Amino acid sequence: MKKHKKYIFITGGVASSLGKGLAAASIAGLLERRGIKVSMLKMDPYINVDPGTMSPTQHGEVFVTDDGAETDLDLGHYERFTSLTLKRESNFTTGQVYLKVIENERAGTYLGKTVQVVPHITDEIKRRIHTASENCDILIGEIGGTVGDIESLPFIESIRQLALDEGAANVLFIHLVLLPYIAAAGELKSKPAQHSVKELMSQGLSPQVIVCRSDREVDEDTLDKISRFCNVPRKNVFQSIDMDSIYKVPLEFHKQGLDERISELLGIWAPEPKIADLEKVVHNFTHPLREVKIGIVGKYTDLVESYKSLDEALNHGAIANQLKFKPIYIDSEQLEKGTNLDEIFQGVQGILVPGGFGSRGTEGKIKAIEYARTKKIPFLGICLGLQLSVIEFARHVAGIKDATSEEFQSGGEHLIHYMEGQSSTGSKGGSMRLGSYECHLEPKSLAHKIYGSDKIQERHRHRLEVNNMYMNKLIGAGLVVSGFNRELNLVEVVELKDHPFFIACQYHPEFKSKPFSPHPLFKAFIEESDKNRK
Structure with missing residues (x-):
């Protein structure tokens, strides 16, 4: 029957x-x-x-x-x-x-x-x-x-x-x-x-x-x-x-x-x-050992729904470490107004720059990335967060003073440019690089240590990528490219050696995190941020 x-x-x-x-x-x-x-x-x-x-x-x-x-x-x-x-x-x-x-x-x-x-x-x-x-x-x-x-x-x-x-x-x-x-x-x-x-x-x-x-x-x-x-x-x-x-x-x-x-x-x-x-999950949430404060630097700081999966993935990382996640939403445009960054980030144990589109607020995000890099604060960048991390490193470490993105302006050194088949014109709906793609991780890198694997699959949503023309100069200045898509010749993960925890990815790991199976990047980021309690 x-x-x-x-x-x-x-x-x-x-x-x-x-x-x-x-x-x-x-x-x-x-x-x-x-x-x-x-x-x-x-x-x-x-x-x-x-x-x-x-x-x-x-x-x-x-x-x-x-x-x-x-x-x-x-x-x-x-x-x-x-x-x-x-x-x-x-x-x-x-x-x-x-x-x-x-x-x-x-x-x-x-x-x-x-x-x-x-x-x-x-x-x-x-x-x-x-x-x-x-x-x-x-x-x-x-x-x-x-x-x-x-x-x-x-x-x-x-x-x-x-x-x-x-x-x-x-x-x-x-x-x-x-x-x-x-x-x-x-x-x-x-x-x-x-x-x-x-x-x-x-x-x-x-x-x-x-x-x-x-x-x-x-x-x-x-x-x-x-x-x-x-x-x-x-x-x-x-x-x-x-x-x-x-x-x-x-x-x-x-x-x-x-x-x-x-x-x-x-x-x-x-x-x-x-x-x-x-x-x-509920037990760990209800009985946290302490609180961990994460500064989320974005332009949609008034609505948690704008970063729903991200907010939940950070919660998953905190729950896995039996911590209470305390988000500190920081308007990136405010950082562009010459405000005192020490005051803005006071008490923040980790800094995260999420994905996004457009040039609004990007210079403020770059300031936040520089602050995390120089102050040795645990940092996680996602999608646009990776692209801005590369621009910040290029400007302030690799000596490429006018480093920018093709999305932001036509002039300058385009460290970030449109992928093949992508442009700023044409249909917007469903036209980006979307879905799951393979990424190979470098042995002995922080990314490899976090994932415990040579090869991973992650979900993407973007039009721009790191310009490989500049990679030798960036690597020579100390940037570590620890994740790479070999098929598309695409930079997927970058990190810094002389930093306790500085990692950025082109994909969106938040889409694959679950409360009873937290994504390893968020679990590791929260764990390292908790160590930064001083």
Whole structure:
């Protein structure tokens, strides 16, 4: 007898940014630890083809998969909470759906029929859902945005149809709602959640499970009211309250029995989840030996979401060392104004310069790199951080005074230039060097010691590279090129010998870090920064 594939679809109501991605990732992590083969999908209703051209201050970071897709940041949560390595099929947008349907229409695929939202757009959405579910027992799909948004209507209709196609016993709808606390009344209010479920039902969906988001414990009377007025059994109503660590969320869900209830509703027998790795992560987070302060020098210092994977990877490194990570966000433009760097970096134990684009704030980042180099402060540079490290070294050590990047200005010595096939003009979306590439590490280098391997695979997202014309002069001045892509003749890792910990990489190691399996670069960087407690 053919085993039916199962589907879980998660929607959100009342407000955006409730944490649907974290809820989906937590559920996936628990089911996977029960021995169930899961996969995940994020469906984004916005019309952009992908988030690659969207400002990180508006939409958060762009997460990159092994196969080179620029995706929503929630895929980072999905990978961090599970053992999954997701692909481009794990995220799609309204823009991608409409683009495909229009291409089909132009090619005559629809044989002259009138192209409509139903069935053509909804069929394309369902096709993509089935593609994402090919190699799993359960697909967990999250619909971005909020129920009631105009742009999400085709997605709601598609999963309604899919439940009809696959059979109600094989599809589970989970609705995440906000319970706001009204201080004047001194209580949580359930009415917005009731209206959200009513809106969802008006679109043809009845959630079997409701998860209540709140900044505090939800009392039994309120949970009973949600059950009664939303037509959901009380045992199917759960809560998700604010936590000081996102890695406590799956354990809290398990404590309430959410994963067990999901298994029952989908008719799946599975053993208790093996959660020892998550419990260890939470233990180390809850019982840190001390705090470690890391200065993150960037131009998006007001929004953590802009550097989401980076922030989490630093947390992973701290948790692995049983430390509490304390980020100090430093606006690189402020460093360009002649401020006292000793005051700015007072108490900072390590300095990190992350990736980014454009010339704004780069001179401030170069000042921070010089400070870390000369003051012997542990330093980690990522992507643009590597490129600026090379420029700083060229200017102040190798004697190339007007060293710069082709991205910043047309004149000067271009220590950093556009890769073959890349330029500042042309299409921006999905056109960079993206995805996983091989890197060979030099024996006895710091990078080799950290990774414990001669060869590694890391994810990239960039257009520019180190100009190899200058490599002999830089190496002669003391720069160590410890990581190299032989196929593309590309510098991947640089470091300094006369420094306790100075390393920069062209790739984005943060994309592959998990709390129970921290990336070795972040683990080593935090460990060395902790030694710099003076």
